[in-house]
Amino acid sequence: MSFLRTNHHSYAVRSWSAVAGLLLLAACGIGAGADADTNSTARQQSSASTPDRTLTVFAAASLQKPFTQIGKDFESAHPGVTVRFSFGGSSGLVTQLSDGAPADVLATANEATMDQATAADLVSGQPTPFVSNTLQIVVPQDNPVGISSLTDLTKPAAKVVVCAPAVPCGAATLAVERAAGIDLKPASEEQSVTDVLGKVRSGQADAGLVYLTDVAGAAGDVKGIDFPEAKAAVNTYPIARLRDARDAALATQFMAAVTGPQGQDVLKAAGFAAP
Amino acid sequence: MTQLSVPKWLLLPAALGALLVAVPILAMALSVDWSNFSSLVTSEASTDALWLSLRTASVSTLLCLLFGIPLAAVLARTAGTAATLLRSLVLLPLVLPPVVGGIALIQAFGRRGLLGSTLDVLGLQVAFSTTAVVIAQTFVAMPFLVISLEGALRAAGTRYEDIAATLGAGPTTVFRRVTLPLALPGLVSGTILAFARCLGEFGATITFAGSLQGTTRTLPLEIYLQREGDPRAAVALSLVLVAVAVIVIGLTRTRRYSLTAGTP
Amino acid sequence: MSPTLVLDLTVAARDVAIALTVAQGETLALLGPNGAGKSTVLAAAAGLLRPDSGTVRLGDHTLSDHQTRTWVPPHARRIALLAQDARLFPHLSALDNVAFGPRSQGQPKRTAHEAAARWLEEVGMTAYARRRPHELSGGQAQKVAIARALATEPAALLVDEPLSALDVEVAPDVRDLLRRVTSDLTTVIVTHDALDAALLSDRVAVMHAGRVVEHGETGRVLSRPTSDFGARFAGLNLVRGVTSGGALRMPDGRLLHGIAESDLGQDGGPVAAVVAPSAVSIHLEATHGSPRNSLAASVVDLEPHGPTVRVRTDLLSADITPAAVAELRLARGNRVVLSVKATEVHLHRA
Structure with missing residues (x-):
């Protein structure tokens, strides 16, 4: 459908x-x-139940868990409202919107994609940054090649997977590489963080670079290792109301719920940091 | 034109079906940035991907033939529950989402998979290698060869094989000189279908083999990646893949006609 | 000399149980209606079907024996099979089809092709060597198939309804070829056409519902069947004599005019004529008309034969209606005149 x-x-x-x-x-x-x-x-x-109101939110895939929770809370706080989500890669979502997909709210995983949406005249008003996310080294629970720092990822024995430079997490990876002055030789440059995480989770790879939130979501199967160079690439997530929103008031209320204390608690629990 | 032998009302849904395929392809061709087309498709990443795709698809198709011909022969010439089960098993990748195939392949050939350590001992590093791409492609494409060849073998029946045997030909000679040549149209179209499927393989590859330029990033993976980075390149490369597919289909058609012309 | 073929077998699934021996170089016709089990017997002899019990022996070799679990696969039996349709391999030329057997037996390509060319010449198909099967007519294809079977130099030949798929015009030609090539070969010919049996075989076994109901020398079985079924199904007049100017001269000197199935050879050579009883009519006095043979005979016997009455005479049998029998007041010992069109008399070299 x-x-x-x-x-x-x-x-x-x-x-x-x-x-x-x-x-x-x-x-x-x-x-x-x-x-x-x-x-x-x-x-x-x-x-x-009346009134019959539906809110459609396009959001970055990494927001799936906390946003689903926030959506449920929002629905119980606003009887008669249904919140529908479409989660996906940020660029893909922007492409869908510019092709005419109907939505009220857009939340992207970085500012560059939101800028694209703004440039395409899809957004109404100024986007609001609501969380930030940083990279973390992810290793299988048993950490087979003993990774403890970013430079360890250059060990020849380590099979490392990262995001491809073309996608946002790959751009962030490049930034931390530059900050640390290292040149990773990845075994694979994946399409998305989910793919990187999957490869580490299954033990195919010895280490990868993903967002803190991804590690939090996979706790138990993998271990996250902080590294100082991560500061070089902090990803800020903006949220915005869309110009073609059918229910502008409801969209604004939802954005308030995300940026408000209750929403921020849910996001923090998922591993996100304040913007 | 010869007299139309189908009910006229079939033409409407038939035309709509054709349009459903034609319009998107045409739309894509129209949206290609032709002024930059050659630079878009001849970038190092693109040519690496195309070359890798052609190489892996060829090797995988050969493997499909190596395993698929015997499988089709066994399935076409046996009956019973065991054969039915074997057929369902062999054709399973046809109905599985490729990503599920990729996950299954990781469980089998991955570094921590069922056979991973055995392969390690043999010095075979499957993870993130071109070998993994070939395994993934063979996994998803082989059913196309098997189903097509099995159909041809069943249609050909055993009448000619029986005669060949009474002429003194042993089972291997019969298979080589009678069974396979008679099933050749099915074998050719099955091979081309398998090749096309290998060329288009995405889900199992990205799940099982990863994505690294020149090693595992085949054309479909490159296209999917370029959607994020440079959508114009994605469209241009898609068109290249369509062109390759059209050539492949064209080959099937001409081969089929020239082969069936020989049978009464 | 081609060895003796012994078939003594049962196939439960098709309710077939037969015991037949085909002597050295002899041609046995397995005659019967469709579904009588004739093709099953051939398949068991060729090794394409495993009998449930019994044995198949060819000369000193046991090809299949249920008790000793002996089983020789088809390709090692040296028994060639000619199918109803020529079944030439569609992807091979006529020459390559004929060379298939020799090649499969391990002969080098060149030797095999030489042998194939010889056999094509033998069946008069040299001009078609390069043709593909779909470029051949039914009769031509069947001749190539005969060459292909014989090129394997089989110890025995099995022939399944060889003429049934052919046009009536070409059937005599192919039949003649078959007669020629099977003359020294131990052969089993399956047919539902009594004429084929008459013209091709030395002995006839009539099959009905999986059993042999009658078995004997061809002339005897066809002209004087002892079983009811044999009488109903077979029943052909077979007249022997010598050629005389394109006709058959009977021992008593009378002439029987007919159509030559093949070259009858020099005057005085042995020939045989086959006439279906339904083609013979009975009169009380001689009739006049050039295309007819008019022959005096005396009635030996009368018996019901389906909707007609079969009148046996000391020369030919005739099938006529009960009304005609009544009108002619036929009885044993009556002198009658038999009349048969020359076109209904099939002459062939004996």
Whole structure:
């Protein structure tokens, strides 16, 4: 359903083709049965209590756990409100939004992607930084090659995985490498922190660089090791209301919930630091 | 054109189905930044990825043939519960999400996997190596070869094999000179499908093999990565992959016609 | 000389139980309707099917013996099989098809091709050596298949309905070729056509529901079947004599005109004629008309034969309607005139 929806919009926005329009029409016609079903159940759920209000939040994947919690708290504090999340890579979310995906709030994992959203005129008002995140060395629980510092990652025996430079966590990795004056020879440059964490968790890799929050989320399977050079790349997470928000007031209330003390507690518990 | 032999109303859904595939591809081709196309696709990262993809897909396809032909033959010529179970098992990667395949491969061949230490002893370092890419591709692509060849072998039946045996040909000769040549169209299309699947492999590779330029980062991985860094390059590289796929499909079509022309 | 083939076997799944011996160089016709189990017998002899019990022996070699668990696989039996359809390998030329057997037996390519060329010549298909099977007509393909089977120099030959898939015009040609090549070869020919049996075999075994119901010399079984089923199914007139100007001269000097299935050879050579009883009509007096053979005979016996009555005479049997029997007031010992069109008389060299 969400897959279809995304595609609808990416097609609809492109004005080049009557053909695409035709296809869209047809797709709607054919898919109408399934779509209508899903929609009507959603409507029934929310119409149980009035007023019927839905808030859609696009948020960086690393925010999944705390935001889900904040969303639940928000729903209980605001009866009749449903908060829907779409978690994903920050750049991917911005691409979806510029292709016309409907959402009220955007929270990204770094300021660069938020700047892109601002530049694309998607954002209403000034983005607010609400948490920060730093890199941490992650090793399997038994730390097989005895890593204790960033320079240990250059040990020839160590299979190290990091994020690819093209993605935000990879940019942060490059920054700490420069700060420490080392040149890592990773066994793999992964697409996302999740992939890095997965490789370390499964023991495929001996060490990796991920965010503190990721280590917190995988506690028990892996160990996190702080290193001073991490300060060179502190990632600030901004949150913003979107220009096309259907419920601007509700969006603002949600942002307040995130930046407020209760929301910040949830985020801290997940390993995030104050902005 | 010959007289249309299908109900006319089929044309509408057929056309919509064709459009569903054609429109996105066309849209992508239209959105390519043609002025920078050559520089986008000839960057070192891109050519490394394309070359790696072609190399690994070729090796994996050979492995698919090496294991898949015997598997298809066994499946096509046996019946019973054991054969049914074996077939379900062999075809499993076809229905599994590739990422699940990748996770399974880690459990088997990963450094801490079932066979990881054995492979270590043999001096085989699978983790993060091109070997891992080949294993992942073979894992996901082999069912395409097996299913296609098994179908061809079943369709060919044993009539010619029986005659060959009464002419004094032993089982190996029959297999080599009768069974395989008769199933050749299925073998060729299966091989090309397997190659195409290898070329497009993403999920199992990124899960199991990792992503490092020139070693494990195949074209699909490069495209996915470029989406984050340089979306224009991602689109341009996607088009390259489409071109390779079209060439592969074209090969299947022409081969199929030339082969079936020979049968009455 | 081609060895003796002994088949004594049962196949439970198809309810087949038979015991047959094909003597050295002899051709046995296995005659019966579809589903009688004829092809099952061939498959068991070729080794394509394992009998549930019994033995298959070829000369001194035991090919299959249930008790001693002997089993010789098909490729080691030296028994060639000719199928109903030519079943030429579609991916090989006619020459390569014929060379397949010799090559499989380990002959070098060149020797195998030489042998194949010889056999193609033998069946008159040299001009088609380079053709692919789909470029051959049914009759041509069947001839190549015959060459292919013989190129393996088999100890015995099994033939399954060789002519049933062929057009009536080409069937005599292929039949003649088969007759020629099987003359010294121990052969089993499966057929549901009594004419094939008459023209190709030395002996006939009639099969019904998995059992041999009648077995004997071809002329005897076809003209004087002893079993009900044999009578219903077989029943062909076989007349022997010598050639005389394209016709058959019977020992009593009378001529039987017919169609030559093949070159009849020099006058005076032995020939045989086959006539279906349904093609013979009975009159009380001689009729006049050039295409007909008119032959005097005396009635030996009358018996019901399906919806017709089979009238046996001292020369030919005729199937006529009960109404005709009544009209002619036929009885044993009556003198009658038999009439049969020349086109219904199949002449071949004996």
